[in-house]
Amino acid sequence: MDSRHQRIVFLGPPACGKGTQVSMLAARSGLPTVVTGEMLRRSAAAGTPTGLAAKEYMDRGDLVPDSVLNRLVSETLEDPAYAGGFILDGYPRTVDQAKFLTGYLQERQTPLTDVVAIEVPHDMLVRRQAGRLICKSCGRVYNRHYLPPPSEGRCACGGELYQRADDSEEVIRTRLEVYRTNTAPLLAYFRRQGVLREVDGSGVPQRVQESILAVLDRGGGPA
Numbered sequence: 001m002d003s004r005h006q007r008i009v010f011l012g013p014p015a016c017g018k019g020t021q022v023s024m025l026a027a028r029s030g031l032p033t034v035v036t037g038e039m040l041r042r043s044a045a046a047g048t049p050t051g052l053a054a055k056e057y058m059d060r061g062d063l064v065p066d067s068v069l070n071r072l073v074s075e076t077l078e079d080p081a082y083a084g085g086f087i088l089d090g091y092p093r094t095v096d097q098a099k100f101l102t103g104y105l106q107e108r109q110t111p112l113t114d115v116v117a118i119e120v121p122h123d124m125l126v127r128r129q130a131g132r133l134i135c136k137s138c139g140r141v142y143n144r145h146y147l148p149p150p151s152e153g154r155c156a157c158g159g160e161l162y163q164r165a166d167d168s169e170e171v172i173r174t175r176l177e178v179y180r181t182n183t184a185p186l187l188a189y190f191r192r193q194g195v196l197r198e199v200d201g202s203g204v205p206q207r208v209q210e211s212i213l214a215v216l217d218r219g220g221g222p223a
C-alpha cells in the first residue's frame, strides 16, 4: 500500500479490535496516529490553552465539548509530523465533528481519503466482552471463549480472576445499542462523501488487517 498522503479515520464499536488494527496499520505504513485519549492527556500535560480547557471538563467528569475538541484536533494536525498523512482513532464521533474535520481538511486542500468502519456482529462483540476475566494480582486479561486461563478462575501468576461489573452482558448490549444509534448518522455522512470503507472485523487480527489494506488500496478508485 502506498501510504503517502493517506488521511484515515477509524470507526468501530467497543471490542471490535480497532486499537489493534490501528497499531498494525501504523507500524506497516509509517503513518502517525492521533488517538483522542492520548491527544487529550498530552495537550493537558503540555499546558496549551486548548489542552487546559479540555482538562477542566475532564476533571469535572464531563464530556469535552465539540468546540474544544475540534480546536484541539486542528491544532494537533497542524504539526508538520502529520503533513504526510495520519490515522485518527476516537474522533470524529458525531456528525458535527465530522463536518468540522471535513471542512478543516478541505480548506487545507488535504481532504480525508478513507474512513475505515470495522463491522463485527453484535453477538460476537458481546461474547468477546462478556467473556473477559481480569487477574486481581497482575491485571492480565483472559477471555473465557478466546483466551482461557490455564486453570478455572486462576491466572498463570496464581492470582484470582474476576469479571468487571460493566462487562455484564446487559451492560454490553446497551453500550452497543448506544454506539449503533450514535454512529449510524456518522456512517451515512461519510458514505455520502464517498470515503466510507466497511471492513469485516470478525476474523483474526491478521485477516482483518489484510481486508483493511485491500480497501485502502482500492480507496478513491473504482470499487
Ligand SMILES: [Zn+2]
Binding pocket: 135, 136, 137, 138, 139, 140, 155, 156, 157, 158, 159
Ligand atoms: Zn496474574
